[in-house]
Amino acid sequence: MxxxxxxxxxxxxxxxxxxxxxxxxxxxxxxxxxxxxxxxxxxxxxxxxxxxxxxxxDKRRLLLAVIEEAGEAALDTLRRLLDEHLPEDIDSGASDDLERAVTAFASALGSSLLASADYAAAVTLISENEPLLPELEDHPLDAAHTQAVAVRLAAFADAGLLDVDDPQRAADHFTALTTLRVLNEPLRRRSDPDRVRDIMTDGARVFLRAYAPLAERRS
Missing domain, CATH: 1.10.10.60 (Homeodomain-like)
Structure with a gap:
């Protein structure tokens, strides 16, 4: 809705x-x-x-507007970082090159997005007021975030760099292993840039191992 x-x-x-x-x-x-x-x-x-x-x-719609504004800004940041670190035509002939690019993207996402006071405020407001905002369920902004990552993963799969049958589901897995892990941390740890970078890059590496081409997983 x-x-x-x-x-x-x-x-x-x-x-x-x-x-x-x-x-x-x-x-x-x-x-x-x-x-x-x-x-x-x-x-x-x-x-x-x-x-x-x-x-x-009314106040409820004002609250929704505050959260949507943060979501739109976060989407702009995500797209910028994807273009910077993971262009669709990435020139990568080895898994090591892809790992460097993906972990660099994850690290930049952590420092740019998760360190944003506006984004942190939106996350807090959602967690505290979710029952007031049925519009957030299946919100187009959520789909846009997932789609932005899914497009890049599909391109890497087409290039033989990843084994991805369902790019949307793979994008959800990437988010779960990186961004959501950080957001589930206590505030004190989320405020530690080193901790955020470690979580994001570790999650990116786990994702790459899970979605590596079958030949690499067997080696």
Whole structure:
């Protein structure tokens, strides 16, 4: 299910929308969604309460917008890192080259995405308020994240570098071994860059061993 449609932005109002989302995110995280009033969001964003309601309708949809904004930013980061480290036409003739590229991607993803305060805030808000947000189930942003990784894995399979029958499922496995492992860590460990890098690169290596071409697994 997708989010309810929002009004089309008029010229000059993008900065107000950004201010509202930033104010709401800070208040939701530090005060809590239930204890945050729309008056408080408006005051922190330096706009009228009517403006907040005109843009988002109610607090639940404002919460959803905060999470979706973080998801869109995370998707942009993921695509940028894929292009940088794992281009579809990667020139790799050996598994060692692929391992270096995939572990470099995983390490960069950990430091760029998981170190993002906005992303961390969104993860916290989802975990604390999931029952309020049925739109997040099978959300298009989740599918877009998976698809971005799946496309690259399919290209590597076509090149004989990986044994992947189902790229979507393989992408889910990669995420489970890397990003989700970090997110399941206590906050203190998630805040340690060395710990995050170790988890991400270790997970990438486990993934590559699981999906190595059959001949390599037998050797």
């Amino acid at each position: 997708t989010a309810a449609p929002q009004k089309t932005l008029r010229p000059g109002q993008a900065h107000k929308r950004a201010a509202i989302l930033s104010a709401a995110r800070d208040l939701f995280v530090h005060v809590g969604v239930e204890r945050t009033s729309m008056d408080a969001v408006a005051a922190k964003a330096a706009v009228s309460k009517r403006t907040v309601y005109d843009y988002y309708g």
